[in-house]
Amino acid sequence: MGKFEPAQKALIASESVPTSLLSRxxxxxxxxxxxxxxxxxxxxxxxxxxxxxxxxxxxxxxxxxxxxxxxxxxxxxxxxxxxxxxxxxxxxxxxxxxxxxxxxxxxxxxxxxxxxxxxxxxxxxxxxxxxxxxxxxxxxxxxxxxxxxxxxxxxxxxxxxxxxxxxxxxxxxxxxxxxxxxxxxxxxxxxxxxxxxxxxxDDHKRESLSYLQLLRSLLTLFAQERILLIRGALALMIFAAFSILWTSLVLPLSTPPISLSHTAIGAFGLAGVAGALAAARAGRLADRGLGQKTTGLALILLLISWLPISYTHHSLLALIVGIVLLDLAVQAVHVTNQSMILTLRPEARSRLTAGYMIFYSIGSATGSIASTSIYVYSGWNGVCLLGAIVSALALLFWALTHRAGT
Structure with missing residues (x-):
């Protein structure tokens, strides 16, 4: 069977190249x-x-x-x-x-x-x-x-x-x-x-539905496409972790003993950009059928990232390392999620995107509220522990669903 693989790849390439309308x-x-x-x-x-x-x-x-x-x-x-x-x-x-x-x-x-x-x-x-x-x-x-x-x-x-x-x-x-x-x-x-x-x-095939029917069909996608629910749940958890960091980060950085200006605090976003740019390659791995492995590795990095982040009061360099790892991991999973979901139903890509991003919104809002509340009671260590717990739950959830063959 292996001798047919080059021919299959050539066939895929010959079919896909003419249909591509998205240049770099x-x-x-x-x-x-x-x-x-x-x-x-x-x-x-x-x-x-x-x-x-x-x-x-x-x-x-x-x-x-x-x-x-x-x-x-x-x-x-x-x-x-x-x-x-x-x-x-x-x-x-x-x-x-x-x-x-x-x-x-x-x-x-x-x-x-x-x-x-x-x-x-x-x-x-x-x-x-x-x-x-x-x-x-x-x-x-x-x-x-x-x-x-x-x-x-x-x-x-x-x-x-x-x-x-x-x-x-x-x-x-x-x-x-x-x-x-x-x-x-x-x-x-x-x-x-x-x-x-x-x-x-835009010459894509459009649905012959009314607007209300279109919205109702979004709900049916959750019932019909199990991978949408699984990847949506992962999105909820990774963006909860993302918000836990970025919502509360200003609190330890702006108060003694660190006491940075708002301009300096905003500059830490540049470290996150480095991670996000590096993770853009995750989509290529998904194209090669390595989406599950990419997800697992990224979630491990997400969990590890909270260790250097927890040393913020001792080393800003450690914080930068943690930010790069966290944003790399979150973006890698996010890209992989969307790459996998958008192959399900070509005629429903906008609805699939909408359904997936609803999980993103819930996760972001939950992480923001939880992080500031935890900081009041437990300080930065409590925030880092919360982020690590959410990241560990995401890794566990992936492991369980991965074994189930999804």
């Missing part, structure tokens, strides 16, 4: 667009003090800005991302980004807090264009290159999340917090025009 440059453009879009929902985190002072919102209540953004992002995953299976994605992506431009301008020019809240809600809702881009990239890529393409595009999302704080901090220091959203509006407008010009025509 277009994949990088997708990644940049994803990073820009997802950053819009993270800019507010380092700006809460400035927003609180300008609108007279108490520090105990200003967190509602983050809450509104995250809730609306989750609603967008459920209500907007599935539209990619129903509508022309080229027009859908450009349209969502143009409306995002208007919402960003509203936020950047808001005269009162209510207008700010409305604008930030729309920003959060439409930031899910990132997931439409991921599903579109998977459709455009040749089957043999799908994992690589997903890896490149999703790396842009993680990098956007990590660099949002640094970008917002620098612009706020230079021109005030409003400039962050106004500059983002300008960049988003340029990107929308470029994407509409560059994106190929």
């Amino acid at each position: 440059n277009v994949a990088l453009l997708f990644a940049i667009a994803c990073g820009m879009a997802v950053a819009n929902i993270y800019y507010a985190q380092p700006l809460l003090d400035a927003i609180s002072n300008e609108f007279g919102i108490t520090h105990s209540s200003v967190g509602i800005v983050i809450t509104i953004t995250q809730i609306c992002y989750a609603l967008g995953l459920l209500l907007l991302v599935p539209l990619g299976d129903l509508l022309n994605r080229r027009w859908l992506i450009a349209g969502q980004m143009l409306i995002s431009v208007l919402a960003l301008i509203v936020v950047g020019t808001a005269p009162v807090s209510m207008v700010l809240f409305i604008g930030i809600a729309v920003v959060g809702l439409l930031a899910v264009v990132t997931q439409t881009l991921v599903a579109f990239a998977a459709t455009l890529a040749a089957p043999a290159e799908r994992g690589r393409a997903v890896g490149v595009v999703t790396s842009g999302i993680v990098i956007g999340i990590l660099l949002a704080r640094t970008f917002a901090g620098v612009l706020t220091d230079l021109a005030g917090w409003r400039s962050v959203y106004l500059v983002s509006a300008g960049l988003t407008l340029i990107m929308a025009c470029v994407l509409f010009r560059v994106l190929p025509h």
Whole structure:
């Protein structure tokens, strides 16, 4: 049987190359667009003090800005991302980004807090264009290159999340917090025009369903595709671990004995970017049928990463090593998850992406809430222990489902 393998590989290559419409440059453009879009929902985190002072919102209540953004992002995953299976994605992506431009301008020019809240809600809702881009990239890529393409595009999302704080901090220091959203509006407008010009025509087979039927079919996917539930559960746990670190990291770094500035704290995101870039190759391993092994190795690294992270008070170098390992592991599993899920049903890629990312949202929110609560009672050691427990549970869950043959 082995002598037929070269012929089989040649056949796969000959079939996939002509159907590939996603060049490396277009994949990088997708990644940049994803990073820009997802950053819009993270800019507010380092700006809460400035927003609180300008609108007279108490520090105990200003967190509602983050809450509104995250809730609306989750609603967008459920209500907007599935539209990619129903509508022309080229027009859908450009349209969502143009409306995002208007919402960003509203936020950047808001005269009162209510207008700010409305604008930030729309920003959060439409930031899910990132997931439409991921599903579109998977459709455009040749089957043999799908994992690589997903890896490149999703790396842009993680990098956007990590660099949002640094970008917002620098612009706020230079021109005030409003400039962050106004500059983002300008960049988003340029990107929308470029994407509409560059994106190929979307000729994928569309579902002949009503919008309500489309949403109901999303629920049936959870019942019909076991791998979606398994990989979704892994996403919940790894992004809970991701949020446990990044939500609470500012607490030990900004207080004695470390007492770093917010600019210096934001710079630690650069270490995370290094890990995210390294993990982009995970998609290529998934293309070669090594998704399960990649997942297991990455989850082991995720668990190990909490050891150097726990030495934050003794060594910032150890923290940097831990951050690189953690972000490498999280991104590797995330890329592998999406590479495996997006091969299930070509006609339902947007719904599969939406269903998977709902788990991501739940994990991120849970990790954020749990980490700050634990820090109050147990300090940084408690946070690291929580992260290690969640990581160990993810590794155990993978081992059990892996043995089950999934």
